[in-house]
Structures are given as C-alpha cells and as structure tokens.
Amino acid sequence: MKVGIYGQYYQDGLEVYLIELLTELEKNKVKIFFEQNYLSDIKNNVSLKNQYETFSEFEDLDDSFNLFFSVGGDGTMLRSILYVRDLNIPIIGINVGRLGFLATVQKDQIKKAVEALVDGRYDVEERSLLQIETHPYNKDIGTVNFAMNEMAVSRKNTTSMITVSTWLDDEYLTSYWADGLIVSTPTGSTGYSLSCGGPVITPDTNAFVITPIAPHNLNARPLVIPDKTVIKLTVFGRSMDYLLSLDSRIATLSNETEIYIKKAPFTIKMVEFREESFLKTLRKKLLWGEDKRN
Numbered sequence: 001m002k003v004g005i006y007g008q009y010y011q012d013g014l015e016v017y018l019i020e021l022l023t024e025l026e027k028n029k030v031k032i033f034f035e036q037n038y039l040s041d042i043k044n045n046v047s048l049k050n051q052y053e054t055f056s057e058f059e060d061l062d063d064s065f066n067l068f069f070s071v072g073g074d075g076t077m078l079r080s081i082l083y084v085r086d087l088n089i090p091i092i093g094i095n096v097g098r099l100g101f102l103a104t105v106q107k108d109q110i111k112k113a114v115e116a117l118v119d120g121r122y123d124v125e126e127r128s129l130l131q132i133e134t135h136p137y138n139k140d141i142g143t144v145n146f147a148m149n150e151m152a153v154s155r156k157n158t159t160s161m162i163t164v165s166t167w168l169d170d171e172y173l174t175s176y177w178a179d180g181l182i183v184s185t186p187t188g189s190t191g192y193s194l195s196c197g198g199p200v201i202t203p204d205t206n207a208f209v210i211t212p213i214a215p216h217n218l219n220a221r222p223l224v225i226p227d228k229t230v231i232k233l234t235v236f237g238r239s240m241d242y243l244l245s246l247d248s249r250i251a252t253l254s255n256e257t258e259i260y261i262k263k264a265p266f267t268i269k270m271v272e273f274r275e276e277s278f279l280k281t282l283r284k285k286l287l288w289g290e291d292k293r294n
C-alpha cells in the first residue's frame, strides 16, 4: 500500500498525532510519501526515525497511490484536491483544524481509522466538481480551473453592487443585483452557499445550486439545477473588475469576461467510514442533533 500525506504546516502539539499516524501506517508496511514543504516543516520541529520520499506537485503523483491523507481542516482538504485532481486517489481528512466538515477523522481516532483503511472497511464517495472556462483566458486560473465547493463572483474595490447576468444552457435566466453570486456543488452546499441561504444538498445528488450573495432583488432565491447544465455569467459593475473564487483560490477578472461553468469531467473520491456518514456529520457538525427535545 502506498499513501501521500499533505498538510499546510506543522503546528505545536501535533507531534503525538503525527507519530501515531506514521507508526500505525508503518506497522502495516505502508509506503509513505510526504508533501515536500510539509515534511521540511515537520523535520524542523520533530525528529523522525525514518526517511521519507516526497512529492511537491500534482505531476509527482500517479494512480499507484492508494490513499491521500490531508492533515488539517476543511481548507486543507480543499487544497488536497489540487494534488490529486483526476487521479482517483481516495482522500481522507485527519481533522486537526476546527470544524472539519470534510475532514472527518478526529485526531484521537487515527489508530482506529488506519486499521479500518488497511482492512478495507470504508466506502469511497464520489464528489462532483465544477469546471470553469473564461473568455478571454485568464492565466491566474490557468489549468487549475476546478472547484469542489463552489465558484463565486463578488465585488472588488467598491461598495456598489455588481450585476451578474446569468444564462442556463444558453437561455437567459436573470440579472442578479447583488454583492455576488455563488455556483455550488452538493459538497459546497454546506459552505459559503449555506451562509447565503442556500439549501443543503446531499453529496450524491446530481445538482448544482445558484445562490445570490445579498441580492437586492428581494424575490431572488437559491435555484437548484441539474448538474448537466452549462451556466454562463457576465458581470457588470462600477468597478472595472471583480473577484472570482474557486474554493480557497481567488483571481481578478475584468467586466467584459464571459464565464462558462459546467460539471468537471472527473470526480474526487472521498473516504467515508461506515460510522461517519454525511447525515451523521450534519447532526454532529451543523448541530442538527442538538435540539434538546430529541
């Protein structure tokens, strides 16, 4: 078995959990590759018994990897997909962050999780992604033009609203007068879109949701659409440009740009333990189970 381990940085207090992860993997003869910067940061703080091979970008990985560990919070999970992309390597998140909606293994459950992984006692859940294309081409977005949570456009350097004109499969929908607009996947439906009044969508639903950010058209509501739809957006505002975000990444686009959004041709595979389903996570992390009357 061959695995990659990625984290954004080493943080005090993590040593015991990292050593536990490495010990459990090595006990089971798993070959470990670390993301290069993460390993350097760890080595500056912890003395490791063994030497490890490293990777530093997507091109260094291939489909011979069986698993990809993301050590951090949800933000780290979102960055992990930039390494894995379309390689179909299942990602598992060790939550040393805060909410950990996507990173579902708690740090005190590492031993149990590795045992289940080695025994194959887990499911792999496919998460759909969005892919965007801009006209004209934007070099900051380049080939990293996909998102697992959402794509959002929002105003930049102005307090004025932007107008986001929207077409679905070439049919005009509306022009939102708003702070911005989110196009979210089912995975992203519990992130930014939820904060703007969007619905929660279970991960296996073949849909996207279009959620306006603080729309001044008071009757504008989140719209759920089939994920085979091609969405076109153009943005107009008092400022010459606006922001486009893909998960945690951001670029600046100018007002003449056309954005085409569709389902990406690949999915991200997420490890799901049988006792940690999406519905359980909703109850635990979004506190749906906290009603005292239950």
Ligand SMILES: NC(=O)c1ccc[n+]([C@@H]2O[C@H](COP(=O)([O-])OP(=O)(O)OC[C@H]3O[C@@H](n4cnc5c(N)ncnc54)[C@H](O)[C@@H]3O)[C@@H](O)[C@H]2O)c1
Pocket: 073, 074, 075, 076, 078, 098, 099, 100, 101, 102, 149, 150, 187, 188, 189, 190, 191, 192, 193, 195, 246, 247, 248
């Ligand atoms: N007002 C908002 O709610 C808001 C604003 C900006 C970004 N975001 C979210 O943050 C993501 C980027 O993460 P970051 O770490 O760079 O930003 P961040 O540091 O601002 O953290 C965002 C928070 O959103 C949570 N989160 C992220 N994805 C989630 C998901 N799919 N389901 C439930 N919770 C989720 C994280 O746990 C974290 O607590 C974006 O993709 C977007 O969904 C939310």
Ligand SMILES: Nc1ncnc2c1ncn2[C@@H]1O[C@H](COP(=O)(O)OP(=O)(O)OP(=O)(O)O)[C@@H](O)[C@H]1O
Pocket: 007, 008, 009, 010, 011, 014, 071, 072, 073, 074, 075, 076, 077, 096, 097, 098, 099, 100, 101
């Ligand atoms: N590699 C790491 N080692 C230790 N702690 C980490 C690591 N990565 C993240 N953290 C902790 O988690 C916090 C959030 O991490 P990250 O940016 O991955 O997640 P997030 O998007 O904020 O989501 P969440 O709310 O789930 O933590 C950081 O502020 C830090 O305290």
